[in-house]
Amino acid sequence: MSTVDKALGVLELFSETRTSVGLSEAARLLERDKATVQRYLSALESQGFLEQDPLTRGYHLGPAVTRLAMVRELTYPVESAVKNILTQLVQDTGETAHLTHFQGKALSEVQIVETTVKGTRVYIDPASLLPLHATASGISFLSQVDPSQINSLLGRSFEQFTQETPVSRESVMEAVAMAQRKGYARALGTYETDVVGTAAPVFNMNNEVCGSIAVAAPTSRYNAEVGQQIAEYVIDAAKAISRIYGARDAQAQHAAE
Helix, strand or coil: CCHHHHHHCCHHHCCCCCCCECHHHHHHHHCCCHHHHHHHHHHHHHCCCEEECCCCCCEEECHHHHHHHHHHHHHCCHHHHHHHHHHHHHHHHCCEEEEEEEECCEEEEEEEECCCCCCCCCCCCCCCEEECCCCHHHHHHHCCCCHHHHHHHHCCCCCCCCCCCCCCHHHHHHHHHHHHHHCCEEEECCCCCCEEEEEEEEECCCCCEEEEEEEEEEHHHCCHHHHHHHHHHHHHHHHHHHHHHCCCCCCCCCCCC
16 A cells, blocks of 8 residues: 555545544554654645644644535536446446435435337336335345344335235345345346346445445346346446445445355
8 A cells, every 4th residue: 555545544534423533543543653644644734635623633624625525526526427327337238227315214216317228118207216125226225224224114014016026024134135145136026017126235425325226127138147247237336326425445335246
């Protein structure tokens, strides 16, 4: 790891819950000696990436970070960046792709890019709320939720949308466990008949799951080989969007089997 990488690692210490950090704490978190960390802090402060509080002696993010964030949003807005990833996902898979965010106890559509393939295609209602138990998006989201919260999110009843919809907590948790192992969820006709959904979780700047990205394909174009290819593309797209959202590493994200 280069000196630049090590110095920039200091910036990764900051979050919504850790808004300030002192020298001793930074050295402990980075597992480096104080003299080395002090050099990193001083270098970052001199460039405006950090500021030091004269009273507490703690460091917080400086104006250079704000300036770069504004430049980033002006030159490459998050919405545009996400749409580009969805568009590429559609080109790679030939199927409709969509991004959802968690809202209440369901997932709401954020962006949808439809396939240009002629013939049968999956239509996604932009106003729809996707149930967690019956969709690939929902299952992939649940696969990264703290287990203690899953019961409250699922509730007591499971609406049946098709004959394939899982309608018991046990069947839903089996699907969640599989998604945890694979890094993606697959739902075959569980929400809409003749539709196969493949989804992977998306993470925010706190490395917390915030939604899912998915590809919806008609069963007429689906087979095991196609399914594996779609899964790989979806996982890569989920990681790309998570990076755009500020996820700091790929710790919570899995690779396809």
